[in-house]
Amino acid sequence: MILTNRNKLTAAVLAALMTLCGCSSAPQNESSKPETSEQEYPVIEAGIYDISKYGNIILTISPNTMIQYGYEEADIIDVQIGSAHEAMPIGTNYSDVDVGRAVCRYDLENDPPYITLALSGGNLTSAMGVADKKETNDEKGFTWIYRDGIDENVTIYIRMAEKQGYADEYQIHKVTSTRTNERADYPDLSDAEFANFRAVSTAGMGKDTLFRSSSPVNPKIGRNRQADEALSLNGIRTVLNLADYEQEMKAFPDYSSTYYSECGIMNLAMSMDLSVEENRIKLAQGLRFMISHDGPYLIHCLEGKDRTGFTIAVLESLMGASIGEVVEDYMVTYHNFYGVEEDSENYGRIAAIITQQLQNAYGTTEFKENESLSSYARDYLLGIGLSDEEIAELKARLAVNYGGQE
Numbered sequence: 001m002i003l004t005n006r007n008k009l010t011a012a013v014l015a016a017l018m019t020l021c022g023c024s025s026a027p028q029n030e031s032s033k034p035e036t037s038e039q040e041y042p043v044i045e046a047g048i049y050d051i052s053k054y055g056n057i058i059l060t061i062s063p064n065t066m067i068q069y070g071y072e073e074a075d076i077i078d079v080q081i082g083s084a085h086e087a088m089p090i091g092t093n094y095s096d097v098d099v100g101r102a103v104c105r106y107d108l109e110n111d112p113p114y115i116t117l118a119l120s121g122g123n124l125t126s127a128m129g130v131a132d133k134k135e136t137n138d139e140k141g142f143t144w145i146y147r148d149g150i151d152e153n154v155t156i157y158i159r160m161a162e163k164q165g166y167a168d169e170y171q172i173h174k175v176t177s178t179r180t181n182e183r184a185d186y187p188d189l190s191d192a193e194f195a196n197f198r199a200v201s202t203a204g205m206g207k208d209t210l211f212r213s214s215s216p217v218n219p220k221i222g223r224n225r226q227a228d229e230a231l232s233l234n235g236i237r238t239v240l241n242l243a244d245y246e247q248e249m250k251a252f253p254d255y256s257s258t259y260y261s262e263c264g265i266m267n268l269a270m271s272m273d274l275s276v277e278e279n280r281i282k283l284a285q286g287l288r289f290m291i292s293h294d295g296p297y298l299i300h301c302l303e304g305k306d307r308t309g310f311t312i313a314v315l316e317s318l319m320g321a322s323i324g325e326v327v328e329d330y331m332v333t334y335h336n337f338y339g340v341e342e343d344s345e346n347y348g349r350i351a352a353i354i355t356q357q358l359q360n361a362y363g364t365t366e367f368k369e370n371e372s373l374s375s376y377a378r379d380y381l382l383g384i385g386l387s388d389e390e391i392a393e394l395k396a397r398l399a400v401n402y403g404g405q406e
Contacts (some may be wrong), residue, residue, distance in 0.1 A: 029063070035150065041070050041160035046115070046315035048152060051131065051144050054271050055123030059115040059156065063106035064303050066090075066115070066158070076165040077104055079117060080157040082150055086117075086129040089166035094120055094174045099306070099353060104158075105267060117156075121306065122273035141245030141269065175346045179337045189336060195227035196336045198306040198405075199234070200312055202370070204319030204395075208234060208403030210297050212312050214304040216260040217252045221303060224252075231298060232259040235402075238293040239265045240286045242308060243301040245376075264293050267276070270301075274310050275360065280384040282312065287386060291393045296402045310357055314380060317362075317373035318391070319398055323355060324369065330354045 005083075047060040071077065071090060079086045088102035097103045099121035107114050118124055125131050131144040146152070186194050197213040211234060217225035239260065241249060246267040255261055266289040268282040290297055299315075301307040313326045334340040335349055342346065359365060362376035381391050 041163070044069060044071070044158040046156045046158065048130075048154065048156070049114075051125050052116075053133070053142055053269070054118070055125035055127075055133065056118040057125055057130070057156075059117065061115060063108060063113045067375070071158070071160065072164075073099065073106065074164050074167045074170040075160060076162040076343055079104065079128075080159075080162045081128050081130055082156060084130075086124070087161055088117070089170065091166075091170065091173070094118055094362060096170060096248075099357070117309045120272065123271055123276075130308045135245075135269075139247050139251070144212075162234045175338055175340060175350075178339065183226075191226040192230045193336050195223040195230055196333055197227050197230040198332065200329065202316040202319065202321035202325040204321070204374075204399065205316065206295075206399045206401045206403075208313045209295050209314065209400055210299070210312075210398055211236060212304050212308050213300045213301055214300055215241075215302050216298075217243065217249060217255055217258060218302055219253060225356075227300070228260050229256045231263070233380055234296060236263055236296050236298045238295060238297045239263045240290065240297070240311070241265055241267045242270045242299065242311065244287070245269045263298075264289075264395060266290075270307055272306055274307065274357075284381075284385040287310075287394055288379070288390065291397060293392055295397060295400060297398075303333075303337070309333065309354060310361075313354055314361070314377050315356055315394075315398060317377035318381065319397060320372045320374045321368040322370050322372060326358070326373070327351045327354060352400070368379070 026262070044066060048057055049060045050058040052058065059068050073090050075090050076087055077090060079088060086102050088104050089097060090104045090106060091097065091110060092106050094103060094105060096105075097120045100119070102117065102119045102124055105118060107116060107118045115141060117287060119127055123133070125144065126133070129147055130150055131146045134145055137141050183191075183194060192198065195214050195216075196209065199208050200210040201207070209229075213227045213230065214223045216219060217224050217232055236259075244267055246265075248256065249265075249267060250261075255376070266286050270279045270282050273279065274283065298313055301310050309330050313330065316326050316329065320363050330396070331340065331342070331347065331351055334347075340350060356365070357378070358373070359367070361380055362373070363379075364376065367373065378391055381394075
C-alpha cells in the first residue's frame, strides 16, 4: 500500500483523543512485552502521521502526552510496530544518540510540538520493517510503500523500558544542543566559518580545489546566505549535493537568484547511513560527476557534518591524509557549530565517530598514527564500483592547484 499523508483533521482529532487518553491495554502478544511497571508508566498508543524522506516516523501524539504519563528525556523506551521492537532513549535532537542508534525525539521547538522516531545515520522505517522508499518523478521526489501486513493505520505501542537509563550518555550528547541558527550568537566566527564553509587542505589535496559546507540553499539552519556568498568568492564550479532531490532543491526560497544555481550540481539525496548499498551507489555516481567536471568542487549536505564529513574523509584518505589529519578537519565543524575545543572532554568522544566510520568502511580495527590512508580509500572506492582508471582521474583532479602556488 502506498503511503499518503493522513487527513490533517483526522490526525488532529486522533492526537487530541490520545492526549486525553494517552494509555491503553497492552497488545495481545504479551510474550514480547519488556519487563516494566505498567501501573506507574502505562503503555501509550500512537499512529503514524507521516514518514520523512530519511525514514523518520512522525507520530500522531505530542510530547505533552508522553510527558503527562511520566516519559521524560533520557528515559529508555521500547517501541513496537507490528512484531518489531526497538529500544531507544528519549531526546530532543537526532544527535542525542550515536550513529546507528534509534532515538525518540521530542521536537519541543516546533509549533505545535511533535514526536519523531528516528535511526541516527539510518532509516528506521525500513529497519523496523514498516515500509520501503521508492523514488518518483513528482514534486516530492519519493513515496513510501508499506510492507505486507502493515498499513497507515498500524498502531505503535510505547512502553517504559528503563527510567533515566540513558542519563549519563545523554549529558555528553547534549553538547550538540548548544548550536543556534542566529548569526549574532557567533561573533568570533567569520561568515564562512558560521556557514561551516572551508577548503580541504589535508595531505596531497590541491590548494582551494575541494571545499565543504553547510547547505547554500536550504534555509533550515540559517546559514545558506553566508554559504552561497562563500561559493561565489571561491569560484566554485561543481557541486555534490548529498542531501536533496533536485525538485526540492529548486523549490527552496530564492534558489534561482543564488550563485549556487549557476554551478554544475549533482543531487544525490543520500540518507544518513552511508554503509547501505543505495548510498554506496549514489556516492560512486557523485564521484564520477566530479571526474567529468572541473573544479573548484564543493561537497555539502544540510549541516556539512555527517554525510559530508564521511565523504570528505574518504577523499582526504585517498589523497594521502592520516587519521590525525582527517580527525582535525572533521572536528572543525564541531568547533564552528558547538564551540568544541581540542582540550575539552567531548573532543575525543566526538572524534571517535569519524574514526569508527572509516574503520568500518575500510574493514580494519586500527589505524597507525601517521599512516597514509590512501590504500584503504582506494580499496573502498573499488568496492563501491569505481575503476582503477576512475580513481586515478579523481586523484588527479583533486591534486589540481586552483589557488595557485604558496
